[in-house]
Amino acid sequence: MINRLLTVVFILLLASCANNTPAEQEEKEITLYTHRHYDTDQAIFSKFEEETGIKVNVVKANADELIQKMESEGDQSPADLLITVDAGRLVRAKSKGLLQSAESEVLEQTIPAHLRDTDNQWFGLTKRARVIVYDKNDVDPEELSTYEALADPKWKGKILIRASGNIYNQSLLASIIANDGEDAAKEWAGAVTQNMARSPKGNDRDQVKAILAGEGDLAIINTYYLGRLITSEDSLESAAGNAVSVFFPNQDDRGTHVNISGIGVAKYAPHKEDAIKFIEYLVSEEVQKTFAEANFEYPVNPSASSAELLESWGAFKEDNLPLTKLGELNKEAVITFDEVAWDNGPDAN
């Protein structure tokens, strides 16, 4: 038995060695570190390979880990590009000196200024709006107005939102700090905590399911999760998705909070030119449309059409706060969450 095992191990060892010989040195390739885990992305990469002959190597992990990895690898890092699912991490990568400027007219013309870095170190690929969804039966949308208004005691026991460890909550609070100031933001976070229907748990989808179950009336979630719920194969999920409507807050002032999934060229990118070509490809109308349709994200390219479902929710005014701000204020947002004990939920009465 042991012999048999050893033989198998030996063969596998040989096989793994054979696998790893760097034979394709001459081939054109780029290496991508990405936090996006979508199958549709893979299809887009394959298409890029087909069209340009440039092979795309993909390393998927959390952005924090990828940033650590790039930092540790230093100038020997094989990474050409870093993709994250929020602006904060790109700002962090930039401040750690892990990215470099990418000069490209195409990118400057396609992507609106507030969705990219001032030094062109990173660019938005898709937008996600953090919106309020409400129970169609129990809530009159006339009662909704802004994120700030959620602090009103009339919502006591009604608000569903996930824990503060979530980056999208952190970004939202960062945007409120940027707009209303530190003290007001802290007061807001404290009041919303007291208005929660339960202590924060689960993911964005679970908040919507809790509305269907009658645990609360409002949830703060990202738009694409709702898109996926509505189109889910699971009847419970689609029922939850259809039980709520979307409300875009702050339409009369600064606009709804948006974050991006974005990309930057690595400081020590071995294949800078091809990397830029790749970014240009990702913001082309066709690819942008795929992002929107497959994953219910809003395209950053204004001329790309959006998914039908997204269009059915209507156009909205977005907060044009430079996303760099979100990164800069992220830590402050986390500290604020801790100070108001967000994760403990409303005080027991």
Place this chain on the structure above:
Amino acid sequence: MAIGLFIAIPVLAIIVYLFYGTGEMWQHITTYFLWDYLKNSLLLLVGTGILTFLFGTSAAWIVCTYEFRFRRIIEWLLFLPLAIPSYIAAYAYVGLLGNGGSLMALLQSVGIPIQKIEMMNIWGLIWVLSCSLFPYVYSCARAVFKSFPTNIRETSYLLGASNRKYFFSVVLPMATPAIIGGLFLVFMEVLNDYGAAKYYGINTFTTGIFRTWTALEDLQSAVYLSALLVLMVFLINGLLILWRGKRSFTLRLSQSSASQAKRKPLPLGKQGLYLGIVAIPLVFGLILPITQLIYWAYLTFESMFTLQLFWIAAQSFGVALIAAACVVVAAIAITYFSSWNHLKGIHLFKKVAVIGYVIPGAIIGIGIIRSSQTIIDFFADALYLKIGFLFYGSSVILIYAYVFRFLAVAFNPLEANSLKLGKYLSESSYLLGIGKLKTLLTVELPLLRNTLLSAFLLVFIDILKELPLTLILKPYNLQTLAVKAYEYADDERVSEAALPALVLIGVISLLMIVLNFGDKQLLPTKASDEKHVSH
């Protein structure tokens, strides 16, 4: 010694960090969350400790003592809950028992008006973790119960002990070292859990480490928190050793041909009770979550079932097999080198080497990348050799990381059982002029075969499920099932994660079948136990 040093590299890298002092957020951490997190972690440890002990020990005793229908199948099905990553089980439980969950819907359809059972709190987390981790205790207890010589039982009965008395005053105390070994593994897993705790909104030490590192951007304090965690582990370890006390028995393996006790039929009248005891962990740890996974996999089958899935499964299998073999060899080496050479430092190394199991994987990953960078730089500067590809283009570094991470899983039961084995056999062998290595290979290891196999299996399963290290250190052409499942779950597409998770469970069952059933010789029979002793 060299092995110990080699294995301790990441720990040394982390120790270096400690000299830089706490980070700027330390004050904030101690003010706002440290005590809360500590309290939650302790509660989790106590809760899962009690439950896994009850589940694991009782089930192991029943399958080892009694004969009943489907006993053989149940015996190995009881290992399988380990194959389900706990965060996947956590999702599955919410899918079953949450609002409109599938089990709730089923109950409602038969007229039981139940809306939901709230799982997303600390009690739910204790339940889920216990249900998926009890096999650690089960497998350790089972390995001991299986090798229990009959003469002890016969003696107890001759002396008039009842069944119950025999279990509580003879069997349990003798099995304690092994069970403690299993509990230790459970505790480490609980402390290291990230996904399930995060999903249920429970802040634990480990979620705190990640929060400090990623959200508060203070790696320095995160490493300090890890160090505290390691301290806590030493404390637990110390307590367990105290509990174990002097209970390191030397079991004299029976010389008679009846060394392996025959199973008795279930006592009449208590069949229901005994089967119920075995069924509880089986139903809640395996059948319920798997049913939910199958339902999800069914919903997403069309888009998820691809040929690529098989290729991914094969890759996971290969890497885990190699790495698990390396872990077992390293564990043997450390156990025996330390007992051969009474070097002063070696005991320290033993301790250092096994703490890899408790440091959060992501932190180990960083430690390893940092230290391997130093090595790469050294080769580049001093020897003009570019060896970076070895680190980033192959699985070498990943396998090394696994060895570091999972050494404790193999080492703890191995050490416990080699203590139990005692020295008299090896000493007789030395007296006969047989060398140490030969004695190890021909006497000690064959006797420890059950332990080695179950250690191998546990490590193998752990590696297949492992996430943070795999994510950070894997070469980009390597895909594993756990990573695949994680990518979907992380993206809130749990139903898509179900199929890769099921394949993972399938791969693990396959290996268990090969190891346990394909080879009759591996089933502990009296003949094979006897053979080596009579050399």
